[in-house]
């Protein structure tokens with residue numbers, strides 16, 4: 001599998017080190033990356049020996065089969081349709097962009113017409129298999145997410161005592177915290193939708209981990225999951241699990257027997 005990555009931040013760096021340096025996906029390689037700044041592109045070429053482009057069309061014509069977006073929700077809005085129109089498969093980690101039902105619908109239709117696919121990794125949460133199973137017959141009644149992050153990484157400032165900084169729907173949550181609550185959107189898309197999934201975000205002065213608690217109730221019974229995620233050292237907003245989930249999504253493409 002020939003992989004192209006959009007972005008040069010924490011998740012992108014984890015992927016290129018895991019795949020090209022540590023060879024954790026035998027038979028696959030990150031062939032090219034798309035970066036905004038020419039000086040960063042030069043540095044990536046020197047460090048990883050991969051081709052780095054600052055031109056999207058050239059990046060998409062570089063012989064890659066699958067594109068991994070590891071950048072921002074804006075990048076998904078700006079480039080996802082172009083990537084799909086070139087018949088590339090696409091892995092999206094900034095899932096928050098898909099809160100927009102029109103974008104979601106257009107991408108879905110384009111994939112159907114061109115016979116390609118978009119993969120949304122589970123990111124920094126778990127339990128999506130349960131939500132999906134419950135939705136097979138639409139028998140899910142309630143889904144909620146409570147996310148607790150270190151105040152400094154969430155708000156860019158410290159707080160004296162813990163503060164509920166948001167309580168509302170997933171739709172509102174991602175518009176207020178586009179870099180912190182993509183998990184709410186993947187949870188919504190798997191289940192009840194972005195307007196029916198409730199989200200609480202807590203800024204915690206003592207926290208050192210990103211904690212996500214998911215509760216779901218349906219005809220299957222009840223699910224209660226609590227994840228205490230270690231953050232990525234270079235970007236405490238992002239959990240290590242989110243980066244691992246992208247690698248695992250890529251790994252699944254190479255497997256003949258898939259789980260979940």
Ligand SMILES: NC(=O)C1=CN([C@@H]2O[C@H](COP(=O)(O)OP(=O)(O)OC[C@H]3O[C@@H](n4cnc5c(N)ncnc54)[C@H](O)[C@@H]3O)[C@@H](O)[C@H]2O)C=CC1
Nearest residue numbers: 007008009010011070071072094123124179182235238242
């Ligand atoms: N679905 C999930 O569970 C999770 C999703 N995320 C999301 O994953 C994404 C990546 O996370 P990190 O690597 O930690 O972020 P990061 O901030 O370390 O890296 C993002 C990179 O994107 C680059 N970028 C921004 N605009 C760009 C453009 N127009 N073209 C090319 N590159 C551009 C930046 O220069 C930066 O290098 C973020 O959107 C983050 O919010 C993070 C954690 C969990």
Ligand SMILES: O=C([O-])CC(=O)C(=O)O
Nearest residue numbers: 124180181182183238239
């Ligand atoms: O990494 C996390 O814990 C969650 C996160 O940033 C997101 O969903 O955007």
